[in-house]
Structure formats: structure tokens, C-alpha cells
Amino acid sequence: MITHILGDSITRNICFFNATTRCFPGAKVTSILDKLPELIHSLPSSIHRVIVHTGYNDMARRQTELTKRDFNDLFSFLKRCGKSVFISGPLPIMSQRPERFSRLLNLNTWLQSTCKIHNFAFIDNFNLFWNRTSLYSTDGIHPNTLGSSVLAANIQHAVQSAPHNG
Numbered sequence: 001m002i003t004h005i006l007g008d009s010i011t012r013n014i015c016f017f018n019a020t021t022r023c024f025p026g027a028k029v030t031s032i033l034d035k036l037p038e039l040i041h042s043l044p045s046s047i048h049r050v051i052v053h054t055g056y057n058d059m060a061r062r063q064t065e066l067t068k069r070d071f072n073d074l075f076s077f078l079k080r081c082g083k084s085v086f087i088s089g090p091l092p093i094m095s096q097r098p099e100r101f102s103r104l105l106n107l108n109t110w111l112q113s114t115c116k117i118h119n120f121a122f123i124d125n126f127n128l129f130w131n132r133t134s135l136y137s138t139d140g141i142h143p144n145t146l147g148s149s150v151l152a153a154n155i156q157h158a159v160q161s162a163p164h165n166g
Contacts, residue, residue, distance in 0.1 A: 002046045003159055004083075006032065006039065007053030010091060010141075013148035016156045020047070028057045029070035033077060040081045050081065051123070051155060053088035055111070056141070059103045068110060075118045084162070086121040087111055088155060091129045094140035123158040125151060 002018050005011055009025040022039065024031065032054045040050070052074070058067040078085045089108045093100060108126040115122035128150065129135055135147030143151055 002044075003049040003051060004043055004047045005051040005053065005088075005155065006035075007051075007088065008032075008055075008057055010056065010143065010151070011053050011088075013143070013145070014152045014155065016152050019156075026057055027054055029054050029067065029074055033070070033074045036074075036077055036081070040083070043083075047083070049084045049086065049159060050078070051086040051088055051159070052078070055090050055107055056093075056104070059100055059107070062099075062103070064103060064106065067107065068114075071111070071114070075114070075120070078120070079118060084121070085118075086123055086155075086158060086162070087115050088123040089125050091125050091141075091143065091151075092131075094133050094136050121158060121162050123155055125154055128154055 002020070004020050004022070005014055006022040007024070008027040009023060011021055012023045012025070014021050024035065032052060055067065055071070058070065061067075089111050090104045092104055095101075105126065108124070112122050112124065129147070135143055135150055137144045
């Protein structure tokens with residue numbers, strides 16, 4: 001089965017066997033949702049899984065409830081897309097901004113529980129990247145080459161470990 005990964009710039013260098021990636025730098029939940037109908041329709045029938053990684057860019061607006069509403073709209077669409085859905089959780093940031101870190105941790109926790117409700121697989125990246133500066137580029141936000149490899153391996157492991165292989 002083939003997997004399609006789409007998300008913000010964090011996904012730029014994610015690749016593994018039987019996976020395609022579409023990266024939308026600066027994407028927010030709503031911009032991913034806006035692109036999904038056409039994107040899902042254009043996917044070949046051989047793609048059975050969709051992995052979505054977004055949410056970091058929504059943190060700048062500091063409106064957690066609005067971000068959650070946007071995710072719920074995204075989840076409503078994904079439920080009807082006819083594919084196995086995986087939600088890739090946010091990465092913690094390596095910066096001196098405790099408010100942004102707290103919002104990302106809160107989002108990660110909320111996504112984990114909300115994915116269970118919607119019967120989506122959740123990929124927890126937060127703990128894997130927590131305090132591991134060697135996985136980040138100098139901006140403290142984007143994974144470097146090693147970080148992208150670790151993220152890809154974590155996503156691939158989640159896909160391979162999913163019931164019925166996702």
C-alpha cells in the first residue's frame with residue numbers, strides 16, 4: 001500500500017519506501033483543509049493512507065480553541081476521504097518561548113485524545129524530539145537531515161504498526 005504525506009515545511013524532507021510527500025511551507029490547518037478535496041481526488045487509487053502533519057503555524061495566532069475547531073473541520077473531511085488517516089503530531093520547538101512550547105504540548109495532548117475519538121492513528125513526535133537539539137536545524141523549529149530521518153522513521157513505524165497495516 002502506498003502512503004501520501006502532506007503537511008507544512010516540517011515534512012519537506014520526509015521520504016520512505018512507498019510514500020509520496022507534498023509540502024506546503026507556512027501551511028495552517030485551514031490551508032491544508034482547503035487543498036485536501038482536490039488533492040484527495042487527484043491521488044491514484046493505489047494510495048490507501050494519508051498522513052497529515054500541520055498545526056505549528058497556527059500557534060502564532062494564540063487562539064487554541066480556534067485551532068481546535070479548524071482541526072475538527074479537517075477531521076470531518078478526513079473521515080469521508082476513503083483513506084486510512086494518520087495525524088502526525090507537532091514537534092516541540094527548541095527556543096526560549098515557553099508560551100509557544102506550552103501551546104504545542106497542549107495541541108499534542110489534545111490531538112492524541114481527539115484522534116482516538118475520530119478513530120485516526122496518532123503519531124507522537126513530541127517525546128521523540130523533546131530536548132534533542134541534535135535533530136533540529138539552527139532555527140530550532142525545522143528538523144535537520146538527521147531529524148528528518150528520525151521523523152520519517154517514526155512515521156513509517158507508526159504506519160507499519162497500525163492494525164491491518166493502516
